[in-house]
Every structure is written in structure tokens, then in C-alpha cells.
Amino acid sequence: MKRPLSPSHSPESGLRLVEVTSCPPGPPEQRTKREKKHQSFTLCEVCNIQLNSAAQAQIHYNGKSHQKRLKQLNKGKMPAAQECRQALVKNKHGKAENAFTVGTDNFQRHALLRHVTSGAHRQALAVNREQMAFEARGHAELRSVLKVEVNPAKVAVLTTVYWMAKEEILDEKCSSLLDLQKFNLCQALLASEHSERYHAGSLRDMQAAMAKVLHNEDRHRIKASPFVGLVVDETVDAMEHRSLAVFSTTVSPCSGQTSATFLGSFELLAGEAATVTGKVGEVLRAFGIPAMKLTWLSAHSASLGAERRSGAGTALSSLCPLLTEMHCLSHGSSLLPTHSSLSIEYLQKYETTVDAIYRLYSSPTGESSGLQELWSVLDLCEIDLGSPRAICWTSIFPAVEAIDSSWPTLVLLLENEAERSPVALGLCQELKKFHFVAFTKILLDVLPIFQKLSRFFQIEDFDLSILKPIVSATATTLQAQKGSSGQNLQEFLSAMTEHPRGEREGESRLYYKGVELANCSPGHLQHFEHLKDSYLESVRGSLLDRFPSGVLEAVSSFSAIFNPKCYPQTLEDIGTYGVSELNFLLQAYSQVVVSERAMSDFPLFKRIVFSLSQLSFRDLCVKLVYSSSEMHELFPDFAVLAAIALALPLGSVLAKKISRGRELLKRGRSRCTKDEGLSNLMKIAIDGPAIDEFDFALAIEYYESMRESGFIKTQVK
Numbered sequence: 096m097k098r099p100l101s102p103s104h105s106p107e108s109g110l111r112l113v114e115v116t117s118c119p120p121g122p123p124e125q126r127t128k129r130e131k132k133h134q135s136f137t138l139c140e141v142c143n144i145q146l147n148s149a150a151q152a153q154i155h156y157n158g159k160s161h162q163k164r165l166k167q168l169n170k171g172k173m174p175a176a177q178e179c180r181q182a183l184v185k186n187k188h189g190k191a192e193n194a195f196t197v198g199t200d201n202f203q204r205h206a207l208l209r210h211v212t213s214g215a216h217r218q219a220l221a222v223n224r225e226q227m228a229f230e231a232r233g234h235a236e237l238r239s240v241l242k243v244e245v246n247p248a249k250v251a252v253l254t255t256v257y258w259m260a261k262e263e264i265l266d267e268k269c270s271s272l273l274d275l276q277k278f279n280l281c282q283a284l285l286a287s288e289h290s291e292r293y294h295a296g297s298l299r300d301m302q303a304a305m306a307k308v309l310h311n312e313d314r315h316r317i318k319a320s321p322f323v324g325l326v327v328d329e330t331v332d333a334m335e336h337r338s339l340a341v342f343s344t345t346v347s348p349c350s351g352q353t354s355a356t357f358l359g360s361f362e363l364l365a366g367e368a369a370t371v372t373g374k375v376g377e378v379l380r381a382f383g384i385p386a387m388k389l390t391w392l393s394a395h396s397a398s399l400g401a402e403r404r405s406g407a408g409t410a411l412s413s414l415c416p417l418l419t420e421m422h423c424l425s426h427g428s429s430l431l432p433t434h435s436s437l438s439i440e441y442l443q444k445y446e447t448t449v450d451a452i453y454r455l456y457s458s459p460t461g462e463s464s465g466l467q468e469l470w471s472v473l474d475l476c477e478i479d480l481g482s483p484r485a486i487c488w489t490s491i492f493p494a495v496e497a498i499d500s501s502w503p504t505l506v507l508l509l510e511n512e513a514e515r516s517p518v519a520l521g522l523c524q525e526l527k528k529f530h531f532v533a534f535t536k537i538l539l540d541v542l543p544i545f546q547k548l549s550r551f552f553q554i555e556d557f558d559l560s561i562l563k564p565i566v567s568a569t570a571t572t573l574q575a576q577k578g579s580s581g582q583n584l585q586e587f588l589s590a591m592t593e594h595p596r597g598e599r600e601g602e603s604r605l606y607y608k609g610v611e612l613a614n615c616s617p618g619h620l621q622h623f624e625h626l627k628d629s630y631l632e633s634v635r636g637s638l639l640d641r642f643p644s645g646v647l648e649a650v651s652s653f654s655a656i657f658n659p660k661c662y663p664q665t666l667e668d669i670g671t672y673g674v675s676e677l678n679f680l681l682q683a684y685s686q687v688v689v690s691e692r693a694m695s696d697f698p699l700f701k702r703i704v705f706s707l708s709q710l711s712f713r714d715l716c717v718k719l720v721y722s723s724s725e726m727h728e729l730f731p732d733f734a735v736l737a738a739i740a741l742a743l744p745l746g747s748v749l750a751k752k753i754s755r756g757r758e759l760l761k762r763g764r765s766r767c768t769k770d771e772g773l774s775n776l777m778k779i780a781i782d783g784p785a786i787d788e789f790d791f792a793l794a795i796e797y798y799e800s801m802r803e804s805g806f807i808k809t810q811v812k
Contacts, residue, residue, distance in 0.1 A: 250791045251276070251283035253798070256301045257789060260779035263762070266298050297802070299772050304798035306775035308790055309782055310382075313343070313356050317382050320345035321720070321735070322417075324391035324742040327375060328753055329363070330760050337363035339371060340756045340777075341378050342749065344391070346741045351717030351724075353741050355749040357756060357781040358382060360774040372410045387686070389415040393744045416686060417739075421646040439633060441626055442489060445534055448525045449488040449498060452505065454480055455518070466504060468497040492542040499535050502526065503608050529605070529612045530623055533587060537627060540581025541634060544569055557745055559712060560654035560661050563647040566638065573635040577628050584627075649683060652676035653740045656733070657719075658712040659704050669701050680736055693732035700730050716741050755781050 139146060139155060142164050146152040155161055255272055258264075264272070277284045317323055324344035329337060341358040361374045371394075379389065392411060412418050456466050457473065457480055472478070472493045478486060488494050498505075509523035525531055548569055551557065580588070587607070594604040594611075605615045655661055655676040663669050677697060681690040703726070707715060719726050719737035727734045759777045783789065 246795075247283040249795050251281060253301055253305065253791050253794055254786060256298060257305055257779060257783065257791075258786060260302060260305075260776050261783055261786075263759070263780065269298055299775070300801055301794075301798055302772070302775045302779065304801060305783070305789070305794045306778040307797050308794050309778055310358075313358065313782075314382055316345050316347070316354060316356065317343065317384055317388075319348060320388070320742070321348060321738040322346065322390045322742040323384055323388045324393070324744045325375065325378070325389060326393045326744045326749065326753065327371065328756065329371075329394075330757055338760055339363050339374050340753070340760065341375070342744070342752060342756070343382075343384075344742050344744050344749065346720055346738050348720060348722045348738075351719075351721040351741070353746075355744075355746070355752055357752060357778055360756070360760060360777055375411060376414070386415045387417060390417045390419065390739050390742050391744055392418055392420045394420070417684060419646060419649055419683075421642065439626070439630055441530065441534070442630070445531065446485075446488045448522065448531065449494070450486060451518070451522055452498065452526075453478075453488075453494070455522070456505075456508075466501055466508075468501055472497045489538060490542070492538075492546060495535060495538045495542065499539060502532065502535075503610060506610050524613065527610060527613045529615045529619060530626070532607060532612065533584065533623055534626070534630075536584040536587045537581065537630065539583040540576060541573070541631070544572060552745070552750075558654070558658070558660075559650050559740075559743075560658050562642075562654075563651045566642045566647060570635050570639055573631050573638070577631050580627075648679060650743075652679045653736070653743075654712060656680065657704075657715050657737055657740060659708045659710050659715060660712075662701070662705050662708070666702070666705060669705055670698075672701065673697070684736065684739065688732040688735050696730050696732065700733055713741070752781055 139152070139161065142155070142161055144155065146155055252273065255276070256269065259266070259269060259272070273284060326342040326344070328340045328342070330340065339361045341361065343356045343358050345354050345356065346352075347354070358378055361377070363370050363374065375392075378384070379386070389411075392415075412420070453469060453473070456469055472491075473480070476491055476493055478491075478494075480486075506523060506526055509519045509526065512519035513523050514520075548565065551561070551565060579585075590607060591612070592606045594606060605612045655673050663672055674697075677693065681688055681693055704715065710718070716737035718724055719730065719734045720741060721727055756777060759780055760773070
């Protein structure tokens with residue numbers, strides 16, 4: 096069995112030949128005639144395989160490979176240059192002199208590559224498409240079909256730059272990587288046919304061209320999506336420079352599937368909420384997002400929360416009437432507020448003490464060999480002690496847990512070093528205080544609650560029906576801990592032992608794990624009760640601020656209408672179900688739905704959803720949004736509401752992209768002097784597809800156009 100190369104892809108050169116997509120598959124009757132004419136062999140046009148016997152053909156046609164390619168061909172995923180193949184079969188030895196067969200005397204790789212990049216092949220495509228374009232839309236389509244000739248050497252350079260961005264390879268390594276490929280006899284680079292424009296010095300321009308290809312796809316995706324959600328994530332680097340990373344969530348009406356996309360990273364100047372509002376407005380204009388399409392805005396980081404309260408959300412809501420602002424569910428790590436937003440004095444003192452302990456025992460020594468948990472936390476949580484930024488230790492559960500478990504050992508080590516080191520003496524005195532140990536126990540009770548909450552939000556098919564109950568339950572738990580302490584604090588209070596009083600009347604001597612605690616007077620204990628209540632109330636208030644009642648009501652209403660598992664168990668109980676929730680949504684989105692029609696359709700809609708009890712919330716919404724489905728045509732208003740629900744920024748894919756963006760910003764600041772260059776790198780690294788799926792031909796067009804325009808500007812000057 097001979098297997099020639101498919102003309103649509105060349106693995107050796109990494110070349111993607113865009114022109115061949117315009118050659119349609121031949122009709123089945125032509126294949127039948129050819130097979131009758133050439134009885135000595137059979138050609139499978141789907142797989143491009145010559146079959147030498149009927150038995151071999153039968154085995155091939157029943158095989159998985161043929162069936163898979165046939166399915167892909169039917170879906171339009173395997174275009175092939177059929178005009179050239181048909182002419183080749185009729186002129187087996189390549190003796191024909193028409194435009195379709197010049198250069199195709201065999202199916203060998205290099206001959207085929209020469210052919211599909213030749214002027215003859217492009218001329219044939221132009222002739223073939225010109226008549227279709229004239230009959231349909233004139234000659235405008237013809238210009239889009241004719242592509243520039245793709246030079247393998249240019250593709251090789253761009254492929255290297257693209258791979259470097261995906262793998263976070265330093266830009267300075269580009270020249271050495273190209274030299275290495277030449278040393279390994281990469282034919283495309285050895286040919287040296289690429290112009291002097293393709294060199295390591297033009298790295299940023301090449302990255303910009305490739306990012307432009309991806310952003311164009313984003314614009315098409317946004318244009319097709321009925322509604323869009325935005326996520327804005329503020330980050331602050333070591334030099335206190337603020338950046339705003341923007342992500343979008345879109346819905347495809349052709350399939351109903353959602354996409355999460357990185358739109359760019361933008362530098363923020365120190366200022367008010369208008370700074371964030373202005374940047375979001377710039378993004379809306381740059382990507383052509385109409386104000387009526389923006390339905391969700393999710394923001395996280397403590398400063399963004401402050402800006403939201405100071406008017407940024409209000410300003411955007413006046414521009415986008417359908418906008419609902421909420422905390423980003425996909426990034427639960429920022430659910431717990433930092434000490435700067437809680438305004439509790441002792442938090443700063445506690446974090447300073449913990450930070451000093453970790454820095455003092457960050458590296459193992461002979462005396463501190465029993466503090467392995469502290470060292471492992473630094474690796475587990477990827478904590479960089481060399482960063483000038485303050486570390487929020489009170490929000491890192493493993494760090495607090497390690498301090499608690501190592502507390503007796505830490506006290507003994509610090510006591511031994513107290514005579515030689517004033518720092519050790521001060522830390523030892525602070526660790527022995529009742530406030531330090533007791534507050535550590537409070538953190539051990541509070542942090543797991545938020546960890547559990549964060550895990551819920553990062554589930555891919557998150558059940559929105561539990562959002563309101565779980566937020567309410569968390570707030571209730573925090574409120575209950577004000578009256579009756581959490582488990583860890585209760586165990587600590589029970590484990591303390593009281594010894595005979597000292598010389599001063601009214602002062603108790605309390606011991607915990609063999610260590611005498613300081614500051615245990617009734618006044619200190621009363622002050623700690625006030626500290627505990629203030630901290631728990633601040634955390635609870637921050638949680639409720641991130642999830643306002645209006646947002647919880649909207650999400651709960653979407654779940655009640657579109658989640659079949661929330662429906663009553665019997666059809667008899669379905670009569671009045673969901674009426675109040677639907678009224679809430681119809682009022683909130685009255686500008687894009689017809690309320691009377693929706694209410695009239697609701698009884699039938701509920702009966703159909705009741706019969707689809709096996710579907711999840713997302714599955715039902717996808718079925719409604721899919722433009723070719725019967726439910727989409729039958730219930731247009733519910734299809735609109737389902738599209739709004741799907742645009743909600745949610746899921747593990749978005750969470751991973753946000754985390755990836757933060758990592759790239761953190762590591763990339765030192766490499767790029769301009770935020771624009773870093774944004775292009777981030778775009779390729781976060782959203783760039785596999786190398787064999789990227790359109791390098793279009794990137795070459797953009798790159799050369801950019802270079803030519805830059806050259807012209809230079810000449811004019």
C-alpha cells in the first residue's frame with residue numbers, strides 16, 4: 096500500500112498551505128468512472144492512497160483511518176487540491192501541459208510542495224474560483240482566495256518565534272535556536288531564501304503579527320457571540336506598577352459552546368476608578384464590543400473592589416444597560432480579603448512576625464533541622480522571599496498551618512538564640528503571647544472555609560443553584576464563630592492548663608504544650624474577644640460585598656429556569672414553579688426579550704425542560720443557544736436568556752487562563768520594557784493553538800505589511 100503525502104500539510108517543513116482550501120472535493124460519480132477506467136488499481140481520494148487489489152480496497156474502506164478521514168471530510172476539516180489530483184489520475188505520467196498538472200509528475204513530497212506553491216497552481220485556483228466569485232459576489236472573493244506564496248524559510252523563522260513564546264523561552268535565545276536548527280540541517284533555514292527582515296532583531300514585530308492573527312479571530316468570535324462577559328484582573332509587580340489583564344467569555348451561536356479569551360494586558364496609572372473604566376472602554380472599542388452585548392463584568396483584587404465601590408461599576412453600567420457586576424467566580428484565591436482591606440491593626444503585626452520567622456528559617460541549618468514544614472511551604476506555595484512586595488501570610492493556609500504545627504519547636508529554637516540575637520529575642524516574646532497563638536487558631540478555622548468555597552467555583556460545570564446557598568452558609572458560619580469559637584480555637588482553649596497565680600494578684604499563668612503564655616490577664620483576654628469579633632465581621636462583610644444580593648438573585652433565577660435538576664419531581668407541581676424567577680430576569684433584561692411572549696411560552700417550556708431531566712444547566716443552555724435547534728426557534732426569549740447565562744465568567748478553563756496570565760505578568764516584566772510587547776507574548780502563550788493549527792501564512796502577510804509600512808514611514812522622514 097502506497098501512502099503519498101496529503102497536499103494540505105507538510106510535517107517536514109511545518110508548512111501550512113492555505114491556497115489548497117479552495118479546491119473542493121470531487122463528486123463521487125467521477126471517482127466511479129476513474130475506477131472503471133483503471134482496473135489495475137483503485138485510488139482512495141479521501142486518504143490519497145493507491146490500492147492495488149479489491150481485497151486491499153475492502154480492508155481499507157472498512158478501516159478506522161478511512162472512516163475517520165471521511166468523517167472529517169464531511170465536516171469540512173480536510174480540504175484537498177482535488178483539481179490537481181483528478182488531472183494527475185487522467186495523466187498518470189504527468190505529460191499533460193495544463194495548469195492543473197504542471198509540476199505534479201508524482202506524489203513525492205518536494206514535487207508536491209513545489210507545485211502547490213507554484214504560480215501554475217495559484218493560476219488554476221484563480222481560474223476555478225473566478226467564475227464562482229463572479230456569479231456570487233463579484234471579484235471581491237477572488238482577492239481573498241489569492242494568497243501570497245508561502246516561503247518555508249519564513250515559516251521556519253516564525254515557527255521558532257511562536258514556539259519560544261509558547262514555552263516562555265527568553266527572546267535572547269532566538270539567534271542561537273535558529274543556528275541550532277541550521278546545524279541540525281533544517282532545509283528551510285539552510286536555503287536562506289528568506290529576506291533580511293526575518294532575523295532575531297525583528298522578534299517583537301513577528302510576535303505582534305502573530306498576536307494580530309489571534310486577535311482577529313477574537314474579533315470574529317466576539318462579533319458572532321450574542322453576549323459577552325469581561326474579566327478584569329489587576330496585578331501589581333515588584334516596582335508597584337499596576338496592570339490590568341482583560342479576558343472575555345463568548346458564546347458561539349453555531350454550536351452553543353463557550354470560549355474564554357485573553358484580550359490583552361494594559362498598564363494602569365495611579366488614580367481613581369476612572370482609570371479602570373477608561374481601559375475597559377478602550378477594550379470595548381478596540382474589539383468592537385457593542386455596549387448592549389456586555390452583560391457581565393467580573394473584577395478581582397482588593398484595589399479593584401475598592402474602585403468598584405467608588406464608582407467604576409456605576410460608570411460602566413451607565414454605558415452598558417445589561418451589565419451585572421460581580422466577583423470573578425473562576426478565581427477563588429482572591430475571595431479572602433487582605434489585611435489592607437480589613438483595617439485591623441493586629442493583622443499587620445501578625446504578618447510581620449510570621450514573615451520574620453520564614454525569612455529567619457528559610458534555609459535549613461543544623462539547629463533548625465526540625466522545621467521542614469516551613470521550608471516545604473515556600474516550595475509548595477511558590478513564595479518568593481526575595482520579592483520586595485509584601486506577602487499576605489494570613490491568606491495562605493499551608494503557611495499558617497506550618498506555623499501552628501512548628502510552634503513549640505520555634506519557641507525552643509528562639510529561646511536558645513535569644514541571648515545572641517535581639518531579633519530572636521523579640522520573635523520569641525511575640526510567639527509566646529496569647530494573642531499570637533489564639534489568632535493562629537482563628538485563621539485555621541476561617542481559611543478552610545474559603546478554600547472549600549474556592550474549589551466550588553473552579554468546577555467546570557459548576558451548579559449555579561448552589562451559589563446563593565453556599566455564600567449564605569459561609570456567611571452564617573462566620574457569624575456563628577463570633578458567638579461560639581471555631582473548632583481549633585476551642586481545642587486550644589481546652590488544652591491550656593492553669594498554674595498557681597504569680598506574685599501579682601489577678602494574673603493567671605497559662606501553659607500550652609509546656610510553654611508559658613504571656614499577656615493572659617483578663618484585660619488581654621477581653622481585648623482578644625474584641626479582635627476576634629472584628630476580624631470575623633470584616634471577613635463576612637467582605638464576602639457579602641463580593642456577592643451582592645442582586646447578583647445572587649440573578650444567578651439563582653437563571654439556575655431555577657435553566658437547570659432541569661432544580662425542577663419539581665412531578666409534573667403536577669410544575670404549574671407555578673419559576674414564575675417569580677422568570678419575572679426577575681424579564682425585568683432585568685427587558686431590552687432584549689419580549690416579556691409577554693416569554694410568559695406565554697413558559698408553561699410549554701417548563702414541560703419540555705421537565706422531560707429533559709438528564710441534561711445539566713450548561714447542556715440545556717447550549718441546546719437553546721444553538722441556532723439550528725428546534726428549541727432555539729420555538730423559545731426565542733429563553734434562547735436569549737440562555738446566551739446571557741452562558742456568557743457568565745465561570746469554569747476551570749477561565750481560571751487556568753487567569754492564573755497563567757498572572758504568572759506571565761510576574762515573570763515577564765523583567766523581559767519587556769513596554770507593556771505592549773509583553774501583552775503580545777502573553778496572547779500567544781495563553782491562547783495560541785498548537786503549531787500545526789496556527790495560520791503562519793497570514794502572520795507573514797501581517798508582518799511584511801507592518802515592515803513595509805514602517806520602511807515607508809522611515810523614507811518619508
